[in-house]
Amino acid sequence: MEVEDVHHSYGRRSVLRGIDIMLPAGALVGIVGENGVGKSTLLQILSGGLRPDRGVVRHRGRFGYCPQQVILNDAFTVRQHLDFFAAAYAIADLRRAEETMEILRFSEYAGERVATLSGGTRQKLNLTLAVMHDPQVLLLDEPYQGFDWETYLRFWDLVTEFRDTGRSVLIVSHLAHDTGKLDQVWRLHDGVLDSGQEEAA
Numbered sequence: 001m002e003v004e005d006v007h008h009s010y011g012r013r014s015v016l017r018g019i020d021i022m023l024p025a026g027a028l029v030g031i032v033g034e035n036g037v038g039k040s041t042l043l044q045i046l047s048g049g050l051r052p053d054r055g056v057v058r059h060r061g062r063f064g065y066c067p068q069q070v071i072l073n074d075a076f077t078v079r080q081h082l083d084f085f086a087a088a089y090a091i092a093d094l095r096r097a098e099e100t101m102e103i104l105r106f107s108e109y110a111g112e113r114v115a116t117l118s119g120g121t122r123q124k125l126n127l128t129l130a131v132m133h134d135p136q137v138l139l140l141d142e143p144y145q146g147f148d149w150e151t152y153l154r155f156w157d158l159v160t161e162f163r164d165t166g167r168s169v170l171i172v173s174h175l176a177h178d179t180g181k182l183d184q185v186w187r188l189h190d191g192v193l194d195s196g197q198e199e200a201a
């Protein structure tokens with residue numbers, strides 16, 4: 001994924017002021033920054049959900065996006081969500097979705113309606129929907145919110161495996177802990193990204 005000179009404002013509030021990104025294949029990168037600095041705005045632009053005022057975003061191949069706000073329909077079951085997304089992604093089977101549900105340990109909820117799920121389990125479904133079509137670029141906005149410790153560790157196993165098989169993963173978080181699990185950490189501040197190619201510890 002390549003991003004060139006992306007700018008974005010909400011009214012008179014200038015949030016992004018010239019973002020450049022070159023996300024190589026096989027990289028696990030974190031974007032950190034304080035609340036309200038523009039991380040979600042940037043990810044919405046990268047995912048194509050928001051049009052930047054200026055600049056270009058280029059993707060090659062499939063991408064997956066896990067938004068910060070869980071977008072699920074309370075009336076449908078977990079399995080129905082998987083079926084809808086499989087149709088939208090035009091994938092023939094749910095093999096990867098089922099594997100992901102095993103890794104995140106929520107397979108037993110397949111028949112449950114989303115209205116009855118806990119916050120952490122909703123987030124597991126949100127993440128599964130973002131990865132079930134085997135994307136080459138994975139964009140994750142605060143992906144481990146609500147996860148218990150075991151699930152948090154399994155989340156890292158999942159994204160590390162993505163990276164190790166040549167896919168790129170971009171994780172946005174206001175928490176800069178666990179940066180040791182990332183190949184690079186970029187800091188968003190004052191509308192620009194300090195990619196400084198600062199290697200994680």
Ligand SMILES: Nc1ncnc2c1ncn2[C@@H]1O[C@H](COP(=O)(O)OP(=O)(O)OP(=O)(O)O)[C@@H](O)[C@H]1O
Pocket residue numbers: 010015033034035036037038039040041042173174
């Ligand atoms: N739809 C919108 N209309 C107007 N202002 C917005 C809109 N969305 C975000 N903003 C403002 O843009 C700024 C950046 O918001 P954004 O949600 O991208 O930040 P963030 O870094 O993801 O924050 P957090 O860590 O709290 O999730 C904030 O000042 C926010 O109030």
